[in-house]
Amino acid sequence: MVSVFALRARAISAVALATTVAAGLAFALVATAPAVAQDAAKRAADQQFAAAAALHNLKDYSAAADEWSKFLKAHAGDPRTSDARHYLGVCRLLTEDYPAAIAAFQELLKTDPKFKDAANSQLYLGMAQFNAGRRGDA
16 A cells, blocks of 8 residues: 555646756747747748849839838848848839939948959949939939
């Protein structure tokens, strides 16, 4: 026959074990929460970038410019911001929104002067400035 003390000891051990497991599980969930949030943020950035690129490739430059702008606002720390700003400038240039194209290229060249495609950005900036001057936007 099992004594009352032995039953209490087993009950206390079971409660202690359950508490330890629950605490460990809670710690594991808290420890992985930032990683899950980072994965979700990266997925959102990837989707936004892909949507903008798809519209750009379809030559819907006005809609693409809106998506590039949204990407830049929502994902300012993303490593593709310079690419997005360049493509935003191209879209604004192709839709003849020269002041916005100038602003995009100037911001890009100011924030990332060593951008991999800086030479083209400078060329497009010059084209936007030239066309803005011809049209009287400057």
